[in-house]
Every structure is written in structure tokens, then in C-alpha cells.
Amino acid sequence: MNTSALIHTEIQEKWIAKLDTIKDEFRAKAEYNDIHSHFPYENIEWLVNEGYTLLTLPKAYGGEGATVEDMVILQSYLGSIDGATALSIGWHLSVIGQLYEQQMWEPDMLDQFAEAVKKGALVNRAVSEAETGSPTRGGRPATNVVKVDDGFVLNGVKTFTSMSKGLTHFVVSAYYEAIDQVGFFLVTKDTPGVEIADNWNMVGMRATESHDLVLNDVHLPEENFVEIRGAGGKKPNGWILHIPSVYLGIAQAARDYAVDFSKTYSPNSIEGTIGDLPTVQQNIGKMETLLLSARHFLWSTAALYNNEDSHKVKWNETSASKVMVMNQGLEVIDIAMRIVGAKSLEMERPLQRYYRDMRAGLHNPPMEDMAYTNIAHSVLDHF
Incomplete structure (x- = not known):
């Protein structure tokens, strides 16, 4: 994954550089944590100590003041390193971002809680x-x-x-x-x-x-x-885009693994590597196209939250982003596993974990049927 293509702001540049320093360590722990259903305490501790949990806290409260777009790009990258760590910390980032953007609590409570977050609260x-x-x-x-x-x-x-x-x-x-x-x-x-x-x-x-x-x-x-619940009216919540961001990262990790495998795997039945085979090349091209489509749609949706576009567009594109990333991400992982073949099912390889983790995302909000129904209501002017 070319990280330089991700960077648009100083916050993104700072955190991608930091995450690059620990990506190998996080990945090395992922297999054990998955097999043993073990929470990644060390990963989360590192993120807290480095200040990642202050990412979506506004600057006025002592945080970094990251935008939805910043969060989406960083969570996509963290998701490509370790999906479980990214999804876990993403819930915290999302809650903090929404609370303070929409001023959902009384001012004194927001002040008190910001102090707790600065001291490591999750x-x-x-x-x-x-x-x-x-x-x-x-x-x-x-x-x-x-x-x-x-x-x-x-x-x-x-x-x-x-x-x-x-x-x-x-x-x-x-x-x-x-x-x-x-x-x-x-x-x-x-x-x-x-x-x-x-x-x-x-x-x-x-x-x-x-x-x-x-x-x-x-x-x-x-x-x-x-x-x-519902006090003050329902508002678009761009911070929930942390969910598809993580799963986009997992799909990216599956793509990267399959591409690396294609470059190096050379059974004695062929000349060169499987990456030289037209069928494999077709699958790699399809994977990349699906990822490009999902990535650009998700990131453009996140960018909407930095301007004053209509709420209807924000609602629809937020819902569609999650559905699109999940469906296309699942297809990417399926193609990656087909490229790698039966070896993709080996527990020592991460593809089977990417597949299982990606399936979990179908059950994170918004559910696909609810997303389509809500989009249809807005198109039909039912709101």
C-alpha cells in the first residue's frame, strides 16, 4: 500500500508515520490475539500513550481536532495493519467525535470528560x-x-x-x-x-x-x-464512517497479501510466478478496481463533512459508503483467496482471518436493508 497517496493533512502525515513504526509489531500479534480471542491491550496502550485517542477531540478541549476525513484515512490505514485494534479504538474515536461536534452533553460534563480522555479514558x-x-x-x-x-x-x-x-x-x-x-x-x-x-x-x-x-x-x-435519545433532532453522523474505514483497510490487507503471493509463488508446473498468468492478472485487476471504487466513494463522503453540503447527501452517502465498502470488500477478499488457493485457508496465513473479520462488518451499523430503505425514503421525499 502506497501510504504517500493517503496523506492530505499534517495530522494524517504525522499519524501514518507513527503507525509505520509499529505496523510490524501489531501484525505479529494479530494471529495470537485472534486464535485466543485476546484483546490487543499492548496495541491500545501504545495508541493511548501516543495520543491517538485524542485524535477526534476538538482542539478547544485539548485534542488534535481531526476531521472526519482525517479519521477515515487513518482508520483505513490502521485497519490494514490490524482490523481488531482499529475497530476497537475506532468506536472511541467515533463517540468522542460525535459528542463534541454535536455538543450532546451539558457543557460542564463535556469539560470533565475531555479531561478524562486526556488522561487516557476510553x-x-x-x-x-x-x-x-x-x-x-x-x-x-x-x-x-x-x-x-x-x-x-x-x-x-x-x-x-x-x-x-x-x-x-x-x-x-x-x-x-x-x-x-x-x-x-x-x-x-x-x-x-x-x-x-x-x-x-x-x-x-x-x-x-x-x-x-x-x-x-x-x-x-x-x-x-x-x-x-432523539433530543434535538437526528443529525448526520460522519464519525460512524470509522466502521467502513476499518473494513476497507482489511480488504486492502487481503489485496496486498494476494499480490505479494502472486509475485513470489512459482509452482513447478509453470514458468515464472503465478503473477504471470492471465487469469491471476484478471483477478488482480478486478480486486484493484473494486478497492479503488470503494476507497474513493468512502473518502469523498468523508470530505463532505468538511463543507456545508446538504444533509440529505450526507445521510445517503454515509449509508451507501458502509454498504459499498462491505460488499466490495468481501468480494476483494474472496478474489484474494481464490488467487492464493487452498493455502488461503491455512490458519498460519492471515487471509482466513481477514475473511472472518470482514464478515463481522455486515452486522455493524447501518444494516444493509436499513441503509437502502433510508436512502429510498430520501429519494422518494418521505422525509
Whole structure:
């Protein structure tokens, strides 16, 4: 991958140079972390210590003030190095970016939380539940909260809590019956009653350790009731593009592996390497075309968030970016595995991990059917 082609800003140049210094180390750990479903603690610690977790925090709060476009390009590159590390840290970057861009919390709470982030705090939203399925479908959470004299008491179980064992903070959705609304509550990991279920056992994105978050009579102060779902109207969220960015990187890694393999693999049944075969060349050309198409669409969508284009365009292109990257990325990995052949299934080679990790992305928001439906509604002027 030609990293010089990625760089458009000083932030991108700085972080691609930094990531280049540790890419071999991150890649070397990826196989073990995947096999053992082991969270990449050392990778995340390096990112925190180097300040990567301040990337999307605005400069006014002491962060780097990266744009959506900066984040997308850097997360694409990190995803090509280690998908599980990139997806894990991407949730934190996305939450921080949206919180501060849209000023979703009270000013004092935003100030306090910025200080925590500068000291190494890691956050993710905990919104999925077994009973409701994907939160993007709008189901009411079974997790509930009740008001008590000195705050709130929270009970429930959240699924797919990515980076669960590495997080310091969770933004938890819960139904608040007293106001018949879904609220969001800031929960720190060391609050009594907070437990990690240690039950993540998936074939893809194993190293994210996205265990269930169990909340048993978790007592919270009043100020930790930070949001009400839908308050202030729904706004386009470019920071969610961290998801397709990571999977674009994984597809790029599969392409790179297949190309390197084609340049060096020389069975004794042919002259030269398999890269000299017309069939392999056709497949490489198709892989590259699919990647170019997905990359340019995703990056141009991210660039929209640096200007004042219409919200409708932002909504549609954000949804389409995820669908396009996933579908074309899966095809890229399939072609890469066909080029490498049966060897692509060897556990010692990364292609089988790229395939399994890429499949996991189908179940990250937005879901394909929801994306198409929402795009259709906007085209039909249903909004």
C-alpha cells in the first residue's frame, strides 16, 4: 500500500508515520490475539500513550481536532495493519467525535470528560441487546433505570460491547419509564454492579472481546444522565464512517497479501510466478478496481463533512459508503483467496482471518436493508 497517496493533512502525515513504526509489531500479534480471542491491550496502550485517542477531540478541549476525513484515512490505514485494534479504538474515536461536534452533553460534563480522555479514558456506547437486536432499528431497550433520591439505579445486559475489557467508560442506553424515554447514562468501569460477562465467542473480530456488559443495581449520580435519545433532532453522523474505514483497510490487507503471493509463488508446473498468468492478472485487476471504487466513494463522503453540503447527501452517502465498502470488500477478499488457493485457508496465513473479520462488518451499523430503505425514503421525499 502506497501510504504517500493517503496523506492530505499534517495530522494524517504525522499519524501514518507513527503507525509505520509499529505496523510490524501489531501484525505479529494479530494471529495470537485472534486464535485466543485476546484483546490487543499492548496495541491500545501504545495508541493511548501516543495520543491517538485524542485524535477526534476538538482542539478547544485539548485534542488534535481531526476531521472526519482525517479519521477515515487513518482508520483505513490502521485497519490494514490490524482490523481488531482499529475497530476497537475506532468506536472511541467515533463517540468522542460525535459528542463534541454535536455538543450532546451539558457543557460542564463535556469539560470533565475531555479531561478524562486526556488522561487516557476510553469510551464506547453500550446499546445493543439480545431482546432488541440492532439499536439502529429503534427497539426499546430492556435495560431500565429508576430514579432514587440521590441519582439513578441502572439494571440490564448489553451485548456486543466492543473493547469491553479495555474501556474505562460506557455510555449506556436505558428505558426511563418516568418520562417514557430512552436515556443515555455515563457509567465508569469501577462502579459497583458493573461486570463484564466474558462470553465473547465469535468467528470474526475475536480480538475485540465484545463481551456482554452486565449492570446489576448500578447506582449513578444525577449528572450521569447525559442524553435523551432523539433530543434535538437526528443529525448526520460522519464519525460512524470509522466502521467502513476499518473494513476497507482489511480488504486492502487481503489485496496486498494476494499480490505479494502472486509475485513470489512459482509452482513447478509453470514458468515464472503465478503473477504471470492471465487469469491471476484478471483477478488482480478486478480486486484493484473494486478497492479503488470503494476507497474513493468512502473518502469523498468523508470530505463532505468538511463543507456545508446538504444533509440529505450526507445521510445517503454515509449509508451507501458502509454498504459499498462491505460488499466490495468481501468480494476483494474472496478474489484474494481464490488467487492464493487452498493455502488461503491455512490458519498460519492471515487471509482466513481477514475473511472472518470482514464478515463481522455486515452486522455493524447501518444494516444493509436499513441503509437502502433510508436512502429510498430520501429519494422518494418521505422525509
